[in-house]
Amino acid sequence: AQSVSQHNHHVILSEAASLELGCNYSYGGTVNLFWYVQYPGQHLQLLLKYFSGDPLVKGIKGFEAEFIKSKFSFNLRKPSVQWSDTAEYFCAVKVRGNNRLAFGKGNQVVVIP
Amino acid sequence: EAGVAQSPRYKIIEKRQSVAFWCNPISGHATLYWYQQILGQGPKLLIQFQNNGVVDDSQLPKDRFSAERLKGVDSTLKIQPAKLEDSAVYLCASSPGGRVDEQFFGPGTRLTVL
Numbered sequence: 001a002q003s004v005s006q007h008n009h010h011v012i013l014s015e016a017a018s019l020e021l022g023c024n025y026s027y028g029g030t031v032n033l034f035w036y037v038q039y040p041g042q043h044l045q046l047l048l049k050y051f052s053g054d055p056l057v058k059g060i061k062g063f064e065a066e067f068i069k070s071k072f073s074f075n076l077r078k079p080s081v082q083w084s085d086t087a088e089y090f091c092a093v094k095v096r097g098n099n100r101l102a103f104g105k106g107n108q109v110v111v112i113p
Numbered sequence: 114e115a116g117v118a119q120s121p122r123y124k125i126i127e128k129r130q131s132v133a134f135w136c137n138p139i140s141g142h143a144t145l146y147w148y149q150q151i152l153g154q155g156p157k158l159l160i161q162f163q164n165n166g167v168v169d170d171s172q173l174p175k176d177r178f179s180a181e182r183l184k185g186v187d188s189t190l191k192i193q194p195a196k197l198e199d200s201a202v203y204l205c206a207s208s209p210g211g212r213v214d215e216q217f218f219g220p221g222t223r224l225t226v227l
Contacts, residue, residue: 004155036218043116044156044204044218090155099144099168101216103155 002027004093006104014112015083021076021107023091030096033074035065036103039087047089050074061085083113115139117219119205125225131193134222138186138207144168146216147180147190148204156204162188163210192224200226 005024013019025031035047048059055067065076074091091104118137126132138145143164148156159178161169165185173180177196182188192199202221208214 009153043220044206046215046217049215092155099161099214100158101146103157105153105155 002102004091004102004104006091006107009105009107011107011109012112013081016080019078019081019085019109021089023074023076023104025072025074025093027093027095032094032096033067034092034094034101035059035063035076036090036092037087038090044090047076081111083111085109086111117205117207117217119219119222121222122220123223125227126195127227128197129194131191132195132224133189133191134203136188136190136205136219138205139217141209142207143210144208144214145182145188146206147188148206150202150204150221152201159190195226197226200224
């Protein structure tokens with residue numbers, strides 16, 4: 001079945017540590033890829049997106065993600081996290097020609113000061 | 114610009130009761146979405162409207178859930194009767210359409226069914 005997989009649902013790390021969250025999808029064809037973030041008490045907001053072109057995309061707050069087509073992956077990275085990065089992060093995939101946005105289960109990230 | 118508005122923010126009902134949620138999308142956004150987010154999971158699309166027409170309702174439990182967007186602007190999602198497993202956050206999102214079709218989410222309505 002088509003799906004979006006995010007592993008390590010709960011991640012705890014210290015400030016200044018590096019963060020990498022994995023996202024794998026099983027959809028064929030051309031895809032649009034997204035990472036959304038939900039800070040405590042706030043609504044979902046877009047962190048970054050990939051539609052075409054350079055597979056390394058940069059988003060807000062120092063986040064970046066790399067699309068590796070051969071691995072069906074779109075991993076999110078930040079070299080040095082801050083306490084304010086504590087949030088839940090969701091990977092989402094949209095197949096071109098299909099309007100539906102499919103989400104992974106999310107990663108709950110806690111950054112300890 | 115104003116974001117997606119939803120009300121109420123919280124709702125507690127007993128099973129077999131009915132409930133309705135309201136969403137006002139960002140002005141000018143033609144596409145409106147309703148998602149269900151159960152605790153510990155990502156949002157799941159329930160229904161998508163393009164203006165006032167339904168584009169995708171394949172994951173909507175139509176025996177108890179209904180949604181409408183009569184004038185192509187705001188929308189309501191109804192559950193009747195509610196079951197315990199309907200406890201979730203119901204998210205509304207809107208998008209402007211076009212090639213780069215980013216979805217903007219509202220704050221959600223947290224429903225608890227007792």
